[in-house]
Every structure is written in structure tokens, then in C-alpha cells.
Amino acid sequence: MNEINTPKEALQKLERFCAYQERCHNEVVSKLLSLKMTTAEIDLIVVQLIENNFLNETRFACTFARGKHRIKKWGKIRITSELKARHISSYNINLALKEITPEEYYTTFENIAERCWNNLTETNLLKKRKKFCDYLLRRGYESNLVYEKLKELETKA
Template sequence: MTIKEALQKLEHFCAYQDRCHQEVVTKLYSLKMSPDEADIIIVKLIADNFLNETRFACSFARGKHRMKSWGKTRIINELKMRHISTVNINLALKEITPEEYETTFNELSQKCWGSLNETNSLKKRKKFCDYMLRRGYESNLIYDKAKEFEQI
């Protein structure tokens, strides 16, 4: 595959959905491109604004919070796995307003607590806390919410 063909293929790949550098590099190697050719293509994608790590981080954070109700901890960990810089991670987290975050957390915790059919209060609390921690919410928020539910 020539550089021009690979560039065209990756422009479509990046235009379809925001991508991080790691995803593009993986795609380039799957197309059997050499490291030098990959560098040329990546520079061109960045110059033409097909590849933008800040834009990727912001849309990733917004999307995962709004669509999958992920908390900040999970979003941070997922972005770190994709080798996104701390600066871009902090910018991405600013995309989620505190009001929106609190609303999502409250709705998700209500739904989860209501769906648990556990009679033992300690087991119910553990299941609730484990679920919310997996979703990436901060432990202090979760434990305060669990205490609040237990008092009702």
C-alpha cells in the first residue's frame, strides 16, 4: 500500500470518529506501514486536523459520561490507557459540568439501589458500592449515598 492510499484510508478512519494517536498507529501497523511511513502519515493527519488528541479526549469524556454514565475515575483511567496527556485529561474533565455529573450520579445510584433485591443490608450496600466503583465514581460520593439510602 502506498503512502497516499494509506493516508486516504486513515483520513476516512479519523473522519468517521475522533481517534487517539494510539488507535491510528495500530491501524497503520495493521496496514503494514513502516515506522517512517507511519510518522509521515501521522504528521499529515495532525496538520490537516484529522488527528487531534485534545478533541478526542473531550469528546471521549463527554460521550462516556452522557451515554454510559461513567464517573471521572473511570474516564481518567481509560484515557491514561490510551496514552493521553494529563493536560488533555484535565481539559476533557472540564467538559462535564458539576451539575450534570451530580445529576447522572444521583439517577444512576437511585436506579441501582432500587434494582437490588438483597435482604441483607450489608450485602446490598456492598453490591451497590462495587457497582458504582466499577462505573468510576469517587468512593466518598458512593459511601455517602449508601448511608443516605440506608437511612430511608
């Protein structure tokens, strides 16, 4: 493995790292720390990455929110908490959540809820209800949506 000795080499490595996929500041700083860069070097490299548009927290947050919702079918609560864990600002989190249209969000929720309810083989109704709610809440959907959907599905059954 190549040893990174200079900030210039680290910058080139991090440009490739950021070009491969969107990154948040935290990931970049962790990577630089693993390359044994000093705090001053890290600050300099991060500034250069931002100036050259390799690193953009708003773009990261929006891409993250869209991807996690469309691919992993996460709800807004889970997306928000994951972004907060990555130290993304509230402003960027709110922008990111606007990337998901209410229609798309509701359609995804409906599909995942229907599929979950129909796939549960639990015969005890109380256990089935708990498994259904736990699953959707873990996915990050709002409790009022989950409980309304539960009532709707129980009346159909």
C-alpha cells in the first residue's frame, strides 16, 4: 500500500475518495486522520476540497436522503437521525427532506406497509400488530402514519 507523506498526495487521494461517492465532512476528516495528517493539514485539505466542489454538505444530505428513501425505503425520522449522526446541519437536513415529495413518500409508505402486513404469518393478532408497528417505526416512519395504517389494515382483515 502506498504511504501518503504529503498534504498534496492526501489531497489527490481525497479528491478520488470524494469523486467516487458523495461524502460528508466527517467521513473526509476521519479518512485524513487515518492518513496521519495534522489538524492544520486536515483544515487546509478540507477547504481545498470544498473550493473545488469535491465536498458539499448540502449535496451530500440531499443525495443521502433521496437514496435512502428510494433504495432502502427509509422514513423521514430514520433519515434525519442518520444525518444528525453525521453532524449535518438542521438547515441541510430540512433541504434534504424536501427532496422527497409527499406523494412519493406516502406511496412508498403504503407499499411497504401493505407488503409487511401481508407477509407477517403471526396468528396472534397482538403480536402481529406489534411486529408490524416495530418494523415501520424502525424504518423511520412517523408513528401517527403507522397507527392509522394499522387501523385501516385491521378493518380490511
